[in-house]
Structure formats: C-alpha cells, structure tokens
Amino acid sequence: MKISELFTANRRLFSFEFFPPKTDAGGLALERTIRELGELSPAFVSVTYGAGGSTRTKTIDLVQWIEREARLTAMAHLTCVGASQDEIGGVLDRLVDAGIENVMVLRGDPPAGQSTFQRTAGGFSYAADLVRFIRKRYGRKLCLGGAGNPEGHIECRDLDQDILHLKAKVEAGLDFVVTQLFFDNRVYFDFVARARLVGIDVPIVPGLMPIRTVAGIERMTSLSGAGIPAALRAELERCRDDDAAVAALGISQTTAQAVELLHRGAPGIHFYTLNQSPATRIILTALKTARLA
Numbered sequence: 001m002k003i004s005e006l007f008t009a010n011r012r013l014f015s016f017e018f019f020p021p022k023t024d025a026g027g028l029a030l031e032r033t034i035r036e037l038g039e040l041s042p043a044f045v046s047v048t049y050g051a052g053g054s055t056r057t058k059t060i061d062l063v064q065w066i067e068r069e070a071r072l073t074a075m076a077h078l079t080c081v082g083a084s085q086d087e088i089g090g091v092l093d094r095l096v097d098a099g100i101e102n103v104m105v106l107r108g109d110p111p112a113g114q115s116t117f118q119r120t121a122g123g124f125s126y127a128a129d130l131v132r133f134i135r136k137r138y139g140r141k142l143c144l145g146g147a148g149n150p151e152g153h154i155e156c157r158d159l160d161q162d163i164l165h166l167k168a169k170v171e172a173g174l175d176f177v178v179t180q181l182f183f184d185n186r187v188y189f190d191f192v193a194r195a196r197l198v199g200i201d202v203p204i205v206p207g208l209m210p211i212r213t214v215a216g217i218e219r220m221t222s223l224s225g226a227g228i229p230a231a232l233r234a235e236l237e238r239c240r241d242d243d244a245a246v247a248a249l250g251i252s253q254t255t256a257q258a259v260e261l262l263h264r265g266a267p268g269i270h271f272y273t274l275n276q277s278p279a280t281r282i283i284l285t286a287l288k289t290a291r292l293a
Helices: 003-007 024-038 056-070 085-097 127-138 159-172 185-197 214-224 230-238 243-263 278-289
Strands: 013-018 044-047 074-079 102-106 143-148 176-181 204-208 268-272
Touching (some): 003 176, 024 278, 102 127, 143 159, 185 204, 185 243, 268 278
Parallel strands (some): 013 268, 102 143
C-alpha cells in the first residue's frame, strides 16, 4: 500500500526506521526486532541506504523480506550517492518489480573519507533532481517521501534557504516529509509553520530518536546538526556513565515529546530505532495506552 493513501485515512501514522545489518548475527537480531515491533501494527517501516550505496542490495532484500515475511508496508531509502542515473534506474526497477510502492528519496551523506558530497558522473546533485527523475520514469506509481531539517541541514544553516530547498523537493513530487531528529518540539512547530508559509502542504511527520547512550546521541547530533536543549544536556551529563539511567531518561524524553506533538496536531511519529526494539516498544505502548496511537 502507498503511504500517501494512509494519510488520507485521517489517522495518526506511527512508523519505524531500520538499517541493513552488516553481519548474519545482526540480521537475525534485526528480524527479531522487526517482528517484535510489528506486533504494534506500525503504518510502515523504512530501511536506510548506506553511504555510497554500500548497502544497496541489502536494502532491497530487506524491504522485500519485510513485505513478504513480516507482512508490513516497507519503504526503501534511495540516495544520489555513488550511482549514475542508469544505476539508480536499475535499483528502482528492482523495487517496482518486487512490488515495493514506497521510496524515501534523499541526496545522501558523503561516503566515509569524504567531507563533502560529490556528484557521480551521470548522477544527480540534489534530492529534488532524483525526485523529478522518479516521477518522469514512473509517474504516480510510487509514493515518495523526503527528509526535512527543522534546524537546517548540516550544510545549510540558513533556515530560510533550507526551507526553499524543501519546497523544491515537494514541488518536484514528494508526497510527504519526515523530519530529522530533534529534541525541542518548538523547532518542529516552527519548521511546520515556515513550511506552510512558503506553500508546502504535504504531511510533515516528526522523527524522534530515543536516547540510548550519551556518546551515541552526541555522535548522531554532530552528524545531523540537531541541538540538545540545555536542561536535557545537563541531565545527560549527570548520568553519563550510567547507561541504564540514560536509556530511562531517553524513554521519558521521547514519550513527553511524542505526547505534546500528537496533542498539537502532528500527523504521527517516525521512530529512529537504531535496530533496537525495547525503547520504541515502551514509548508506543504508552501512547496506545493513552489513546494517542
């Protein structure tokens, strides 16, 4: 099913993001995670695409497994990194032939060892170019999601310019937007207001990541450009060396964020799971108990 059709059903959508594992053991662990979280009936799950297309085949295989074996709606990530138009077209053909109807369209991060994005010969420079390519090739056969950055893209901290980049992607053919992680809901509501002001009218789903370790979230925010509010940072410092306390704080933080977001009209929540189920399961169960999910 196309994710865009689920939004029209006027219900909140809850979804999970996974990444292709590097080992067989990781694969088995991820299968367990997907089955456990699948019991919560997510609207869809997404699978990332490694830098430079390094997990291209694994991404395709995993979304097929999710659709066929886990019986969940799957969305495959696709980036511009390390591939020509012909190569990207081949990946898309494989997805379409496998019955996949949903694609998350991204420019992608530079591969390891590169500090800036470099367009591959015969490839694309921007996500908007890739969106246009897909629409020209497949029309409305695919539902297309895209990324939004409430605090600005790491390479574009000018918020006014960054929102125009998002508008270009939407005008090229995005059906909905999922935000980068954030920890202050005010940046999400401001982001949505700025998006609506420039004419972006597609659903904008907030993306949340439960904090598991201090080192982990520091690494993720340095990559994404997301800020950590002072009060939350102080509490993280207080329990930095106690992973159990950090994880509990992360669950409380994300639950509180989700409750406010939903009460104030967010169309759902996309959880960045890092291939783990416990925190996300606890949070979404709490939301269901409160009849917010």
